[in-house]
Amino acid sequence: MKVAIIGIVNMGTGFAKSLDKTKHQVFIGSRNIEKAKEMAQSLGNSQGGSYKDAAGFADVIILAAPWHSMKDVLNALGDVSGKVLVDICNPLTKDFSGLDVGFTTSAAEEIAKIVPGAKVVKAFNTIFAEVLQSSHKFEEGLADVFICGDDKDAKEMVSELARDSGYEPVDCGALSAARWLEPLGMLNINLGYMQKMGAKIAFRLMRK
DSSP states (O other), X not given: OEEEEEOOSXXXXXXXXXXXXXXXXXXXXXXXXXXXXXXXXXXXXXXEEOHHHHHHHOSXXXXXXXXXXXXXXXXXXXXXXXXXXXXXXXXXXXXXXXXXXXXXXOHHHXXXXXXXXXXXXXXXXXXXXXXXXXXXXXXXXXXXXXXXXXXHHHHHHHHHHHHHHTOEEEEOOSGGGHHHHHHHHHHHHIIIIISOOOSSOOOOOOOO
């Protein structure tokens, strides 16, 4: 499938490196068009350009942008009606002390309100950039990518991307389940940084 990665900071770079090695066609979008093109050229199998160019190219758009700039980024994409938007962010407060929204709504649901014609899926918010940019294998097995959304086909497309990138997708239900996934992302941040476990950790659902 055709995938756009919006943003070239840590998470965007991780996705670009992971997906460039797969069968999928990748377009890296950035406000800095030249840097996007340079990154794409360094990877070898990707393209680079503006946010709008990337959105126009893609079937699936990965929003690797910070929460507080999300509205401006969405506006810069242009018309995304019918496209799958993958919200990977944790809506952190500006001082990183907690979540900006939660329990009665979520970042994913707020994004869906801004772009009602798009199919918004929440995923990858519990995967650190350091994991994306290194080996995805843990001694215990593959890390889980928790996915939620209101469109079954959109969730399956994101699940395919997760599998092809080296993760195990877990369907968590409707988009409103992002209200629980985003606090889980905050727990991951707490474990990694406040509890000093480092950023090469991930969650895995265990079954008996």
